[in-house]
Every structure is written in structure tokens, then in C-alpha cells.
Amino acid sequence: MTRKKVAIVCPTHRDARELKRLDYAQSIDLIWYGDDVSEHLEEFEPLRFLEDAARDLFDKNLSGIISTDDYPGSILGSILAQEFHFLGPRPEVVIACQHKYRSRILQRQVVPDSTPLFSLIGPEASGFVDGEIELPFPFFIKPVKSFFSILARTVSCEEDVLDSLNRARNHWEVFVPPLAKLTKQYGDFSMRADCFIAEEILVGSQVTVEGYVENGCATILGVVDSVMFPGTFCFQRFEYPSRLSELVQERMGDTAARLMKEIGFNNSLFNIEMMYDSSRDKISIIEINPRMSSQFADLYEKVDGVNSYEIQLKLALGTPVSYSRRNGKYAVAASFVLRTFADQRITRVPGNKEIKIVEERFPDARIELFGAPGDMLSDLFQDGVSYRYGVINLGGMNWGELTTFFKECEKTLTFTFEG
Known part of the structure; x- marks a missing residue:
């Protein structure tokens, strides 16, 4: 049987990490094309990239094209998929979602x-x-x-x-x-x-509602809670499953599904950031992201048993997606962000020995460390308010256990700073 080939456009470090671990991906030949152009946008020419990609990928006998990159990868991937007559969201829909004002107009409609x-x-x-x-x-x-x-x-x-x-x-x-x-x-x-x-300023509990549309039918994967550092808009961690009531989550899912179907989004994953104001029992949309949330891919795997990268590949190939919840190894999962609010110089980052200790202790952990000794935190890609230097994803049987696991990881993975 001929193995199918899928091109990954503007691949990210998470693409490489997750697809390497994914059993389903082992039956597919992955063609990596381009790089994470968000790191050098000042010299990037998107139309030339598309022209080169169409030429370079023409004779690869592809069966699908995807991109999990937020910008501009999600747009480029949708354009190339359309030009090759593959499944995927229409470029004009992805572009409309990426343009926050145009997106708001569609939401209001x-x-x-x-x-x-x-x-x-x-x-x-x-x-x-x-x-x-x-x-x-x-x-x-x-x-x-x-x-x-x-x-x-x-x-x-x-x-x-x-x-x-x-x-x-x-x-x-x-x-x-x-x-x-x-x-x-x-x-x-x-x-x-x-x-x-x-x-208008939104208040309440912030979440991410993730789902997919397959041949015009929308399915919600789940709702992830966003926990902020107190008094800020800076993310401290992301928790799955959400602690909001099932009724509120269902309403959020219904809103997301109706919106994405009506605007014509199809055959791909999406995520929508939302806010729930309990004082008014009101759900508000923060913004639409016309792509999967790669940071949460393994959270769904930990709790539900399916990595969202598998879903993205199946959608691109036209393979029917089957998804059910709470079939994973863990009851809860979270993505913890290592962050500080002072710009400092990195003097030490965790070494391979420390990382190996954590990975042996927590085989399903995902560890992302940013920067190197000598770097100022502000030299890294930051939000302009705080300074992120790592992400750790973990699973556990309850929230208390998960917090204990994170503290253990944080203690083992030693960073030092000065200034």
C-alpha cells in the first residue's frame, strides 16, 4: 500500500516534537517545507514563498498540506492546499479570521x-x-x-x-x-x-474553546482554562479540562460551532478564546484563531487519549475523525508557563542531565526552554510586559498532584538570572 505524503508548511518546533511521538504519523511521509517565518518577517515575501512552494512541492505526490503556525503559516498552508485541490479551510476565511476587525464583523453577523x-x-x-x-x-x-x-x-x-x-x-x-x-x-x-x-473591556474567566469542522460538521474537542498571574493579562498556566460548569462549556461550544460553520471554515482545527462573566452569565468572544493550538495538543492526549495533531492530519487526508473524551491516562493536564516580570540576563539554563531527570520521572512531559546563557530575556520573543523563558506540560490524576509535579519540575530545572 502506497504511503500518503503530507507537507508541513512553516513547521515549528512543536510540529517536529509531536509528530515524532505520534503513532498515526509514522504511517505517513511528512515533507517539511520552509521554516518558522514569524521569526524573520521583516525579510519575508509571502507571494514569492507561495510561488516557490507550488513549484517545489509539485512533484512530491502529496495527499495533503497543513500548517499549525499562527501567522503567516496558517494562511500560506490554506492557499497551497487550495491550489493543490486538497482538503482544508478556504484562504479567504483564514485571512478574515486573522484580521481582527474583519473577524469581529463576521462574529457580529x-x-x-x-x-x-x-x-x-x-x-x-x-x-x-x-x-x-x-x-x-x-x-x-x-x-x-x-x-x-x-x-x-x-x-x-x-x-x-x-x-x-x-x-x-x-x-x-x-x-x-x-x-x-x-x-x-x-x-x-x-x-x-x-x-x-x-x-469594550471584558471581565471574567478566560478560556480557549478548541474544535474542528469536518465536511461542514463542527465538533468541539474541549475547553481549556487560562489562568493569569494576579493583576495581569499574562498567562500563568492553561488547565484542561475546564472547571467551568458543563452547561457554560456547552454554550461556549455551541457558539463556537455555529460561528465557524456559518463563516465557512471547513476541514481543519480551530480555537476560539472566550470570556465568561458569571455576574452577567454572559459569554463573549475574545478572538478566533483559524488553526489548532499546538501548545495544547498533548493536553488532549493526556486527558482524552487523542493528540490533536492526529486530528489535523486526518482532516487533511479526508480520513474520518473519531473523538471521544476522557480516555487518556490522566484526569487533568496543564501547560505551565515559566515567566518573570523583570528583564534579566540569563546566566544558567537547565542542562541535559536535569532535563533527562524530569523526562524519566514524567515520561509524558513536554519541556520547552527558551534562551541561552548571556541572553537578555528581552532578546527573546516576548509580549512586551513580561518575560517568558519556558513551558512545561504535565498530566496528573488531580489538580493537587499536578501542582506538586510542576513544583518538582521547576526545582529540578534550574535557571539563574542577573540584573
């Missing part, structure tokens, strides 16, 4: 009760430019296109808005051009991306 008030702020002035809504201060602003919460903040006055506009100049010059070019060529709307979106 489909699920208005879950869409917060929003407006557009242009790059040259602090005034609202869409003329639809004028939000009172304070409100939340973020770039129309960004990631890692870069330049996202609460603003209390016009001076705060002007300050954000000034801070965004380099971001718009480096980060936004690929989206602008891809939108012009493959999008079904015409909107500039060098803007901010202003939104």
Missing part, C-alpha cells in the same frame, strides 16, 4: 450576543475611523494583526491611544505587510491592517 462592542482606530489619529461605535474610556485596544498579546493594553485616555499608535510604528512596518499582501491577493474584503481595534 453570526453571534451578536457573544460579540463585544468594537471599533477601528486608524494609524494616523486617535479618532475612530469606522463611524459605527464610539466607546467610552477606558477600553481595550490591540493591533488588527498581532500575536502573543503584543501591543494589547487597556487605555484610559486619548494620550494612551496616541502612545500606543507611536509604539506600533515598527510593528506595522515589519509584522503587517505579509497580511496586507495576502489579503489583497487572496482575501474577499478590502481593509488595511495597520490599525488598532478598540473593544
Whole structure:
């Protein structure tokens, strides 16, 4: 029997790690194409990349193309899949989801009760430019296109808005051009991306609802809780399964499924960040991500028994997906973020011996360590507010046990800093 081939466009370190461990992937020939271009966007030409990829992959006898990269990989992967007549979401839908203002318009059309008030702020002035809504201060602003919460903040006055506009100049010059070019060529709307979106401030419990659409039918994998460092918007850990009530989770899932089906998203994974305000019993959408959450892939495997990378491959190949919950080795799982709020120089990172100790103690752990001795934490890719230097994913039989496991890992994996 001929082995199927799948191209992984703009592969990430998590792609390599998870697909190497995944039994299902061993029956597939994986073709790695490109790299994580988000690390060098200032020199990236997306249209040239697509032209080169179409030529280079033409004679590979592929059966599917995927990308788990947020930006611009998810857009590039959808374009190439369409050009090769493979299964996957339509490029114009992925682009619309990536453009936060266009995405809000679609949300308001489909699920208005879950869409917060929003407006557009242009790059040259602090005034609202869409003329639809004028939000009172304070409100939340973020770039129309960004990631890692870069330049996202609460603003209390016009001076705060002007300050954000000034801070965004380099971001718009480096980060936004690929989206602008891809939108012009493959999008079904015409909107500039060098803007901010202003939104009413949301409060409550933040979560990520992840699911997939297969041949027009949406299925929800689960709901992951986002736990913040107190008094901040910075993630401390992500917990699965959610501690919200089953009823609230079902409502969130229904909202996500209806939205993604109505906007035409198909044959791929998605995740939607949401907020639940218990005081008003209200669910609000934070944003749509038209891709799988690679950071959570093994959380589903730990608790439910299926890694979401397997689902993504099956969707790309047209293989029917079967998913049921709570069939994993663990009752709970979490992705813990190693983070500090002071910019410091790294003087020591955990060595191979320490990492091996943790991996032998916790064979299903995932360990990501960022930076090297001599690096300033600010030299790494950060959100501009805090400084992340590692991620540890673990499973356990209860939350108390999981916390104990994390503390043990944290104690073993020794970092030191100065300054």
C-alpha cells in the first residue's frame, strides 16, 4: 500500500516534537517545507514563498498540506492546499479570521450576543475611523494583526491611544505587510491592517474553546482554562479540562460551532478564546484563531487519549475523525508557563542531565526552554510586559498532584538570572 505524503508548511518546533511521538504519523511521509517565518518577517515575501512552494512541492505526490503556525503559516498552508485541490479551510476565511476587525464583523453577523462592542482606530489619529461605535474610556485596544498579546493594553485616555499608535510604528512596518499582501491577493474584503481595534473591556474567566469542522460538521474537542498571574493579562498556566460548569462549556461550544460553520471554515482545527462573566452569565468572544493550538495538543492526549495533531492530519487526508473524551491516562493536564516580570540576563539554563531527570520521572512531559546563557530575556520573543523563558506540560490524576509535579519540575530545572 502506497504511503500518503503530507507537507508541513512553516513547521515549528512543536510540529517536529509531536509528530515524532505520534503513532498515526509514522504511517505517513511528512515533507517539511520552509521554516518558522514569524521569526524573520521583516525579510519575508509571502507571494514569492507561495510561488516557490507550488513549484517545489509539485512533484512530491502529496495527499495533503497543513500548517499549525499562527501567522503567516496558517494562511500560506490554506492557499497551497487550495491550489493543490486538497482538503482544508478556504484562504479567504483564514485571512478574515486573522484580521481582527474583519473577524469581529463576521462574529457580529453570526453571534451578536457573544460579540463585544468594537471599533477601528486608524494609524494616523486617535479618532475612530469606522463611524459605527464610539466607546467610552477606558477600553481595550490591540493591533488588527498581532500575536502573543503584543501591543494589547487597556487605555484610559486619548494620550494612551496616541502612545500606543507611536509604539506600533515598527510593528506595522515589519509584522503587517505579509497580511496586507495576502489579503489583497487572496482575501474577499478590502481593509488595511495597520490599525488598532478598540473593544469594550471584558471581565471574567478566560478560556480557549478548541474544535474542528469536518465536511461542514463542527465538533468541539474541549475547553481549556487560562489562568493569569494576579493583576495581569499574562498567562500563568492553561488547565484542561475546564472547571467551568458543563452547561457554560456547552454554550461556549455551541457558539463556537455555529460561528465557524456559518463563516465557512471547513476541514481543519480551530480555537476560539472566550470570556465568561458569571455576574452577567454572559459569554463573549475574545478572538478566533483559524488553526489548532499546538501548545495544547498533548493536553488532549493526556486527558482524552487523542493528540490533536492526529486530528489535523486526518482532516487533511479526508480520513474520518473519531473523538471521544476522557480516555487518556490522566484526569487533568496543564501547560505551565515559566515567566518573570523583570528583564534579566540569563546566566544558567537547565542542562541535559536535569532535563533527562524530569523526562524519566514524567515520561509524558513536554519541556520547552527558551534562551541561552548571556541572553537578555528581552532578546527573546516576548509580549512586551513580561518575560517568558519556558513551558512545561504535565498530566496528573488531580489538580493537587499536578501542582506538586510542576513544583518538582521547576526545582529540578534550574535557571539563574542577573540584573
